[in-house]
Amino acid sequence: MAGLELLSDEGYRVDGRRAGELRKVRARMGVFAQADGSAYIEQGNTKVLAVVYGPHEMRGSRSKALHDRALVNCQYSMATFSTGERKRRPHGDRKSSEMTLHLKQTFEAAILTQLYPRSQIDIYVQVLQADGGNYCASVNAATLATIDAGIPMRDYVCASSAGFIEDTPLADLNYVEEAAGGPQVALALLPKSDQIALLEMNSRLHEDHLDQVIEAAIKACKDIYTVLDQVVREHVHEVTTLLGE
Amino acid sequence: MAPPVRCCVPGERLCSLEEGAAGSGTYTRHGYVCASLAGCLLKTSEDGALPVVSVVRDAESQLLPDVGAVVTCKVCSINSRFAKVHILYIGSTPLKSTFRGTIRREDIRATEKDKVEVYKSFRPGDIVLAKVISLGDMQSNYLLSTAENELGVVVAHSEAGAQMVPISWCEMQCPRTHSKELRKVARVQPEFLQT
Numbered sequence: 417m418a419g420l421e422l423l424s425d426e427g428y429r430v431d432g433r434r435a436g437e438l439r440k441v442r443a444r445m446g447v448f449a450q451a452d453g454s455a456y457i458e459q460g461n462t463k464v465l466a467v468v469y470g471p472h473e474m475r476g477s478r479s480k481a482l483h484d485r486a487l488v489n490c491q492y493s494m495a496t497f498s499t500g501e502r503k504r505r506p507h508g509d510r511k512s513s514e515m516t517l518h519l520k521q522t523f524e525a526a527i528l529t530q531l532y533p534r535s536q537i538d539i540y541v542q543v544l545q546a547d548g549g550n551y552c553a554s555v556n557a558a559t560l561a562t563i564d565a566g567i568p569m570r571d572y573v574c575a576s577s578a579g580f581i582e583d584t585p586l587a588d589l590n591y592v593e594e595a596a597g598g599p600q601v602a603l604a605l606l607p608k609s610d611q612i613a614l615l616e617m618n619s620r621l622h623e624d625h626l627d628q629v630i631e632a633a634i635k636a637c638k639d640i641y642t643v644l645d646q647v648v649r650e651h652v653h654e655v656t657t658l659l660g661e
Numbered sequence: 662m663a664p665p666v667r668c669c670v671p672g673e674r675l676c677s678l679e680e681g682a683a684g685s686g687t688y689t690r691h692g693y694v695c696a697s698l699a700g701c702l703l704k705t706s707e708d709g710a711l712p713v714v715s716v717v718r719d720a721e722s723q724l725l726p727d728v729g730a731v732v733t734c735k736v737c738s739i740n741s742r743f744a745k746v747h748i749l750y751i752g753s754t755p756l757k758s759t760f761r762g763t764i765r766r767e768d769i770r771a772t773e774k775d776k777v778e779v780y781k782s783f784r785p786g787d788i789v790l791a792k793v794i795s796l797g798d799m800q801s802n803y804l805l806s807t808a809e810n811e812l813g814v815v816v817a818h819s820e821a822g823a824q825m826v827p828i829s830w831c832e833m834q835c836p837r838t839h840s841k842e843l844r845k846v847a848r849v850q851p852e853f854l855q856t
Contacts, residue, residue, distance in 0.1 A: 471725065472757075472758045473759075473760050473802075478802075483796075483798075528697055533725075534796055534797075535725060563671060564699075566698055566718050568671070568686065568698055569671040569672070569697055569698075570671070570672060570688070570695075570697065571672030572670070572672055608674075609690070645670060648670050648699050649670060652699050652700060656666060656701055
């Protein structure tokens, strides 16, 4: 990229962050009344809504039901107005289908699906504004919505991306940094047990650098975790005090 | 004033397995009891036994019908082999969404199974108490049984539209027309009658 400096000599990124710094995270749980669980999250300018229904009886073809655990059904969509150029179809294209599968894998690892045999859990995620790290924000929003729905989980799932620009690992990439085409890692972590639920990498990265990039992503996930934890605790506290009156 | 309740979040370690047993809303990992829900910690201790650690939420989380559970359901259609029902309650807990179930002809009563006829036992619209006997296989859904004295029709309406009164274990009478209709009537246990 000519002319655009992604990391200045002083160590600042295009939006003024340090290498390991996250964007501002704001989150809210229980934004809809009709869904079993819902959440809204903002990570910088990336804004995502997630709703969760279930567990309920199998919808559609009953042959898909699993006799020993619940089926996790995800749908990822991006609002037509979420990107710089207006999108034609909000979901069903290649990128969205891939994202849907990734979300499904991530949440099958985290939800205690064996408690609900032969039933279905629906997770719907919509990106309202895309500014990089869509997968990560979707996972974080869906985690909050699942907790709001009261679906038992092993742990939170926190996701964050990391990149590698000018020999420095950068956490939580924004759209400009993603579009520069450097290597990019998306990582979903179960922070209490340090287990990785999903790891994905785009583009080429030298093996020697992989460890430090993953390290940066894990660090970012743990930072996300402290923010989400605070949001959940505040929400639980709010609900219990309302009930106590 | 009640002692402040401890809030817990999924993945939070509550205690070791030696200190308490895992109740609802928790699971065990590496010899520790961990929370799987966000809610308040509840310890119920029976004397002598380990205290049961559970996490409770404001709203009761979704239940699923389990084998052996007594459910309240509404008959939605019948044919000569089975009655299809919607499960509305599990025990005394209302469900957020209904589940479909089937009462086969041979599961309607315990004796003289071969002489049972579905239309002499249930009619669409009846409210029935039944027990879950199987979660069903790939094709079928929950299989229910009313083969006990305490199970069967509890509320039924006659052809005239009045709510009928049970007069025997297999008959109900309409208070308006005094016509008798056949049902597999439940002998409702007194503890359920306080409504």
